[in-house]
Amino acid sequence: MPELPEVETMVRGIRPYVLGRTLAGVRACPCDRRPISIEPSLSTIDRRIRGRTITDVRRRAKRVLLEFDEADIVAIEPRMTGLMLVSDPPSPEHLRVVWEFADSDNLPSLWFWDRRGLGTVRLYSPEEYRDALAPPALGPDALEITVEEFAEACARTARAIKPALLDQKLVAGVGNLYASEMLHVARIHPERSANRLNRRQIERLHQAMQDVLAEAIRYEGSTLGDGTYRNALNQDGSYQNAHRVYAKEGERCRTCQRGKVRRIVQTQRSTFFCPICQRGR
Incomplete structure (x- = not known):
């Protein structure tokens, strides 16, 4: 993980x-x-x-x-x-x-x-x-990529934005769990085509990427139900307690308090989102 x-x-x-x-x-x-x-x-x-x-x-x-x-x-x-x-x-x-x-x-x-x-x-x-x-074998690091670099990367692919975020040649470091979290924070539907994001959505998602990853680092990562991930001192991370949508299928959205978190499968990976916070493709 x-x-x-x-x-x-x-x-x-x-x-x-x-x-x-x-x-x-x-x-x-x-x-x-x-x-x-x-x-x-x-x-x-x-x-x-x-x-x-x-x-x-x-x-x-x-x-x-x-x-x-x-x-x-x-x-x-x-x-x-x-x-x-x-x-x-x-x-x-x-x-x-x-x-x-x-x-x-x-x-x-x-x-x-x-x-x-x-x-x-x-x-x-x-x-x-x-x-x-080094680039182009891997793309810019997710914590270092600029808004302009991110906009150019999204413009190069018509794939849904969630799978596009997992492409390490576009942006390096984003994984499945945090892609769901940052898309939720940015209020973007995971099936929306990457090259159809407008400038405001690009900026929101770029900021969400920085904020979610930085927050998760402060909490020393996520230790999920299998208990596999541990830090260097063999201790649990704690960001799992702050997850907004990941692995919360059927639960009430903690952001809007109205929608229920849904799970879909994209490129054989689970994606979690709120259909009210993240409307439409």
Whole structure:
């Protein structure tokens, strides 16, 4: 489930513990579950970053980036159930990768945990990173995109706005949960064609994108009913308590107090909206 707010929370959670630390090595954890994707091999990654210092920890869309001196970058994509942890994991049998530090006074290890095994770990040179994760491979970040860039992105597609928001080449970082929330805040029907949004709607949706994502980051993300998402200290997020429409099918809309939240399926993903607040296509 981790989307931009959850990944940003992971970055902020692990940064104080790993920034400036020197790696003793990286290794796989014993795990008999579905293997995660690691490229190149973990032994190659270990050889290239062993003894190197972490110079930055940041986010690119829905990936955690560990940057090293000499500019190599390890990108961890949590996908559905991955977590970056500096504390005890939810379950030891789903630990996948451990980064061990040369000095263990503060924190001996950084962990990647993944229940379903859908996450990825990639080592990039600077050139490889630009080809794989810089524009146009991925669009502008959802927290950095300007109104003009967003308007141009919407104008390029006739798809419904909800699926368009999930296209990482148009805007990077928006996931299914927060797309429903920001469309509700902007009062836009999820089936309206992206290229038919007028200027006022574009501006409202752009502002809603900034506000919803920033609010979710302040609450350290959303921990849903399955309890999968946890922050870097293995604690729940709390933004699920502020959801307006997501997973609230049949409930009275907390915004207008008149409509009942509806659920539809778009490109095989659930979309939630209020038919009164978000009228018509």
